[in-house]
Amino acid sequence: MLLRRTLSTLLIAVSVQVASPAVWAGSDIDVPGLLMKMADGFRMLDYHGQLMYEQNSKMHSVEIVHLVRDGKEYERVLTLDGSQSEIIREGKPVDCYQPGELILRDNLPQGLIRNIGSLEDFYTFTVGEEDVRIAGRKAHVLKIEPKDDYRFGYELAIDKESGLLLHSQMMSETGQVMEQFKFVSLQLGDIDEKALQPVTKNFKKIPQGDCMDAEHMSASSHDTPWQMDLPQGYAFCIYENPKGVSPNAMVYSDGLSTFTVFVNRGEEVSDSHREGSTLMYSRSINVQNEIYTVTVVGEIPEATAHKVASSLRYK
Amino acid sequence: MNDKTMNENTGQWLSAALDDELGDLSEFEIHQLLKACEEPDTLDTFERYALASSVLSGDVVNPGSSLLVGVRTGIEAEPDMAMTGSTGGERPQWLRPLGRVAVAASVAVAVVFGANMLDTSTPDEVRPTSPVLAQQNGGGIDTTTSADNLNVVRRAVPENGVTYVSDGAAAGNYTAAANETSMTLSARQLQQVRQQRMRRYLMYHLEHASLNNNSGMLPFARVSNLETETATGH
Incomplete structure (x- = not known):
């Protein structure tokens, strides 16, 4: 892939x-x-x-x-x-x-x-x-x-x-x-x-991650086609198409708390549970007549995951 | 459809099936793969991929494409097949619309896994020659199944597989033996696919959390059994 x-x-x-x-x-x-x-x-x-x-x-x-x-x-x-x-x-x-x-x-x-x-x-x-x-x-x-x-x-x-x-x-x-x-x-x-x-x-x-050097210092935008309502304080960090993980993965952080949003095409079972302190929250939503499943993973309250997942939309 | 024109996604999905990486696919993609398997050329391609894969690993292969088509037919014929959990309780209402897709996807996983597992054996062994789940019959599914074919399926089912039971209406459409075998396989595989995917999500998240929350590698302490099956160790 x-x-x-x-x-x-x-x-x-x-x-x-x-x-x-x-x-x-x-x-x-x-x-x-x-x-x-x-x-x-x-x-x-x-x-x-x-x-x-x-x-x-x-x-x-x-x-x-x-x-x-x-x-x-x-x-x-x-x-x-x-x-x-x-x-x-x-x-x-x-x-x-x-x-x-x-x-x-x-x-x-x-x-x-x-x-x-x-x-x-x-x-x-x-x-x-x-x-x-x-x-x-x-x-x-x-x-x-x-x-x-x-x-x-x-x-x-x-x-x-x-x-x-x-x-x-x-x-x-x-x-x-x-x-x-x-x-x-x-x-x-x-x-x-x-x-x-x-x-x-x-x-x-595991990968070391890309550095935020001058090449990446574009205040313009990132390549993700997705937009979500983030709770204040969280900033977009990374957008990837990682092999073997998900078509789309986006990472957000407020400096202390970090969560990752995965977007898959298609409808899957909704769920919300914790693996230790890490929330695994999934729900399917309709975006312009296409069904996607959003999974939010992070050490965050469920309210954060719900707000993010339910607001998924195209830019 | 041929090698040149085959949908790129289908090729990747078939490759994933042969590499035992179906856990990387979403249920939607598995469903699409299953649909693509109705195309004879897709199955031909699958057979060639499987043959190449097996030759490289020293095995002989016969993917048994009719098995794939047969199970697909069986799933499509079933009007409303929703599963309940192993406790036998009712599924929440909000889960029900997903049940049929879930079953189809899980059966696809099971069948492709099964074809992969079963047919890389010696040519002299028994081959499936007809669908395991055959044609619709009077609103239900006729599970008239040859013993050979049922055995083939059963060989793919670990003895400690999780048993799920179908809704009452759907259960009546199957003969007991075939129903139990196929549903056990489906539920277990579906569960595995989801668990594998969530595990990958978790590890991916931890990798990036460890880079972005200013606590070094501490986030990895959250998982007592760090996932290392994709190791690149030397």
């Missing part, structure tokens, strides 16, 4: 601007700076650790390795419980930014920022007064509460020294913990490259 990648974007501006030094709710800590430090931590640091993932009282553990060599990222993820499965991503330039990363950095063209708003328009950020200790390291606590029904909240513990995210809890509309990641052991720096070697035969390599 033909693979046609057509990435273009609304976003765009790769020169890394210095974020506003605004101080957000309840602390003298620069929250945008803290968020950027967190994002940079994942992309720029060498780390090797084991983390626990918990959802609905079910828990499993994962090993994660990340190294930067010659300006490129190399990553490996391995499940530690049950059957071994492994994912490798390698060669992503460390200065290669994805749209969601630019949103977090408030690094979008001015016109677009006015359209989608900034993170503080959709979330309230509160820094905890007391530090916590995770995997033997001191961390800031950052509480992120949504201001509408189209995204979930988070409670994060961010390493004071490195900025790496050590603990993340996703909160439901009622304040319940839906899922959490938590490092239980972590080595920062001085990582042996052997740690990147896959330990399984059938590891999977």
